[in-house]
Amino acid sequence: MRQAHRRSAPVDVYNIETDTSNYFVDSILVHNCHAIQSRNALATRTMRTIASDRRIGLSGTWHGNNFSGAYAPVDWVWPGLLSPSYYSWLDEWAEVKMQCPKCFADVESDDEQCGRCYLTFTRKKRPISSVVGEKNPGAFVKSLPCYFRAEPFPQPPPALEVVVDITPDQRAQYEDLEAQAVTWVRDHDGIEVPIVADLPIVQRQRLRTAALGELALDGEGEIFFADDCKSAKLVALRGVLDEFDRAAGRKEKAVIFTDSKRFARVTARRMQAAGYRTVLWTGDVGETARERLKADFVEDRADYIVASIASLSEGVDGLQRVCSKVVWLSRSENALLNQQSLRRIWRIGVDQAAFAQVDIIARRTLDDGTLRRLEATQTRNRAQMGLTA
Template sequence: AESGPGERDRAETGSADGVSRAAVASPAAAVVQVHSLADPSLVTDVPGLWAGADHFGPRAQVDTLLAVRRAARVWPPLARLLERRLPDVLPLSEEELYDLLGAAAGRLGAAGVTVHWPRELTRGLTATAVVRPAPGTAADNFDFFKTEELLEFRWQLALGDRPGDPLTEAELDLLAEAHRPVVRLRDQWVVVDPELVRKARKRDLGLLDPVDALSVALTGTAEVDGERVPAVPVGALAGLRERVTGDLAAIAQPPGLHATLRDYQLRGLAWLDRMTSLGLGGCLADDMGLGKTITLIALHLHRAHPAPTLVVCPASLLGNWQREIERFAPGVPVRRFHGPDRTLAGLTGGFVLTTYATMRSSAAELAARPWGLVVADEAQHVKNPHAATAKALRTIPSPARVALTGTPVENNLSELWALLDWTTPGLLGPLKAFRARHARLVEGGEQAENDEAMVRLARLVRPFLLRRKKSDPGIAPELPPKTETDHPVTLTREQTSLYEAVVRETLARIEASKGIARRGLVMKLLMALKQICNHPAQYLKDGALTTRSGRPRSGKLELLDELLDTILTESESAGAVLIFTQYVEMARLLEAHLSARGVGAQLLHGGTPVARREEMVDRFQSGEVPVFLLSLKAAGTGLNLTRAGHVIHYDRWWNPAVEEQATDRAYRIGQTRPVQVHRLITEGTVEDRIAELLAAKQALADAVLGDGGEAALTELSDAELADLVALRRAA
């Protein structure tokens, strides 16, 4: 009924049988009793509509009749009220009552007419899709990724005020057999939606495989007959959901770790421990510089598994892994499974480090060994599930798998599928089904549909992927303003051959020389070795950055690519990299290499005009250019480049004060983010030896730190010089 003038009040009339009339009363409202002709007992008498209505005003009857007439234009059955002497009771057929319960109520509401149902009449019958282990399946220790058992999927109905007390099978049968819109359930009348009757009749929705069941459990929704409906897990599946989505329990730092983990690293350790102990695996996708390596080392110590941990990483990161393990977990065995003399004989525990290329060629040998944990570092290398490397990695069994990457998604969601399908096989289902169910909706489509798909996908993958950024509120305060990292890198076979040949030939000439000639030869030797460590193309001046087959000629350049791929993908760091080298010719090679890879870069050196220098600084500071290549001497002082969050020293200067001045181009007043400094050092070479001496501040370090720099090294004896430049092989 439509309200007229005056104060609005609601009035209801009761009945002895507990259900009868639905109405809205107002100063000029018609009280409409609704009943079904199929159940005459529901009809009760009420006082005359107009009795005692004088206080509503002289126009109450007229306004009410006009309101009923307007409402009848929206819902024709109301016109029958106008045929009665008093518009007090309107008998309805089942079809009309169904209509009033559904679409008609909406149309009336839109027209300003509200339908009120008595409190005694419960409309809140709800249906929820539930997933539970099928009959005969053990509820405990149900392995959702290895079992071939299916899970039961069916409708569960409950009264609105009792969601935790679903209808019994007998009550569902009663509802399914109902042919009236009002049913007596649990001593009360219930208005029944015809759609719920259909669900009661067809309550079994079939069986789900474990992957689809887990997806339902984590997203809270399921698709039934083309419609997305709420869904809940029951039993063991509900228990698994609670374990992977619940709050993390506090975890203590393992006693064997020679470091102090920050709070966010302890949380990462607790998360990794939970996922690996459940046999589910996970992807730690923290930003570069947040300590993924040390967190993984802590996980190895915490698990104390008798079987070794296998780490698969790019060749350029082998040295870094070995040094980090030796630094933070001294005494833990670490072995490189790499090179022609690699072997797994006598392996008992600790860490085994290998490269993606070696893993691919030796997958059968690695798969034959028991591993306590398999780790894929820079796991974006296996983002293509159809590539040989990814296929080989999947053949290595392990009770737990962890992917480490700062860039879990670079181009499309299929890359995310590849990572999580390796860490937790079967989690996201087959790739084709995943793309149909999630990726196509997220990557394209209508905005509303896109947002809904994003929410569902996030609920599904969030428990299996831990992503923290340096800019996160809980992490930024814990970071130091400047972090310095030495990145050891292995020479390529070509670099090794060149290095050893130059050392052998030049040392022979030095031993036969004296005075100024000898000093000149020493300087020439050091220069040649540093160029070889940078790139064979710099030493040979042949301009070829890769071999004819496309393989990298320089371990440093390969590592630089790894760093840049990660840095430039991180949103807060994009376009914020300074690369220093002391050689202009090396900077030109890097510029050509980055240009070929499609990475925008600009080069500043001693010959750059002043006006051009200022223009280049402005372009970098405004974000137009992602990478700034700089000659150490020309750009080591006097520039303000605070947009950079990363500084990479491609080669080492003998005097660290010069490097620090270069770093201060970014780490200076005006900088608003932590600065990460990366020094690339070739393992076992003169670069490595000088770095050790500088860090240890031994006797020779004083000479290197002084103004003499490289010149001081010319005064070393033949034996000392030979020891300095000799190539040390990795153990």
């Protein structure tokens, strides 16, 4: 990056934290430009301060999980192309639905009361708008002055589904949560205490957690999974890994994903105790340790990586050259994170013929509904980016 005088110079690479005041550059290329999809984020505001002749954004998922994320990257690349009002742009291009601010049920804009929770709408408690997609999927990108979409690698094969029945105690906890957003678990002294989930998103996360294994509370009142907790998913996981080995006629490496860091820890410890050469990859693992874990996996000192989805979604390459198997103990509700995590394995260099991914789904839980919703989100996002397959 150079000062305002202009002359031929080598290309310099700067992090977004660099002081950008009083700079002018010939061209700016933003890799992973979905990082500026939020209109008011620091990264977005920083990029707007840098003057340049040419701007280029690169990303396979440039508007993130929601069509509303398309505004900021395009507004940065072509200042003045879009309406200066974000909401006017939404009116023109986005499909919007109205929801109750309390229970998030769909309502009509002229409703006086929610039909589910019976909240009476007032000036302070009025329905909120939610962007659910593009009015005409693919139309917005067709309107842009310059848009290239390269799909050099085919889409991954769909995941095989292994459906399990959770344990009776898990089912009891799950149904308590489902019925009244409260469940009773035993604390470290063996006394039953309630976990309360008073918000829909919290309740949903509690339900998803309860589908992984039997819950307990530690001495500080925090939810955790005991190392010996009963889990139908872990029983099924062993069967899936054994089947990978049997089908290949040799030991097959695999990356095992879950959206729960707590459950990732338990899974890794259980696998290690059972003799599986396993490493744990979560957000608590530093950069140096991650390089060591990656080396252990690639250089055949470990056969399995158990990872929290968010921690293994960007910036890792090379796993695909020794591994072609992925197991999902649970998915993130963020479709973008799921897709990016899968792309750590499904990328150039993987053995496509040997590739397989498996979803372990708990019967009669949110697992199934979440998976179907994520599939619909991915299909909608691809259509909005101008893709048909």
